[in-house]
Amino acid sequence: MLINWAVVPTCLPIVTRRCHACASRCLRASGKFRVNANHKLIDTWLLALCTECGETVKLTVLERMTVRTIPPELLDRLHANDPGLIAELLQDPGVQHRNRFTLDWTDAWRLDTSGSNHLDADRDVIDVAVRFAARIPVRPARLIADGFGLSRGEVHRLISEGRVVSGVRLGGKLSGDFTFTLKR
Secondary structure (H helix, E strand, O other), X not given: OEEEEEEEEOOOOEEEOOOOOOOOOXXXXXXXXXXXXXXXXXXXXXXXXXXXXXXXXXXXXXXXXXXXXXXXXXXXXXXXXXXXXXHHHHXXXXXXXXXXXXXXXXXXXXEEOOOOOHHHOOOOEEEXXXXXOOOOOEOHHHHHHHHHOOXXXXXXXXXXXXXXXXXXXXXXXXXXXXXXXXXX
């Protein structure tokens, strides 16, 4: 039997980029866009606030775009300050590269295991499929430890003994769906 787990965001992550007013490297999305139209051209920024001094930083979303080339649904979402669009744009690699920032997902996600500890089952083999609702980089050993209520050291021991196996490397961070098998 396959058990499904989900890694889901609980809030927006911290934007890691230097504030231009102070030495802080932590920004929080304000939840608002600034849209500026100059004749037929439009510029759009996602506004972020420094966590230390409160200074506003503009993260470029659209730059000098012709209004007719932008889908009307996107314009409506920008004008409505759509929280879903904010989350999408923060995770967009193009927006991250253009604005030179990364995301810090510390304390911004949770593991949903359907509320039960599956180690209590009388099965010798437990198959688990882990699905990511967003591209959140997490160590698989941490997910396995949190999901089964084990220590990370014990999970690393199980991996080295070959009792936890997967088609992906369990040593680094992952942000995509994967499956693993725990042999008891």
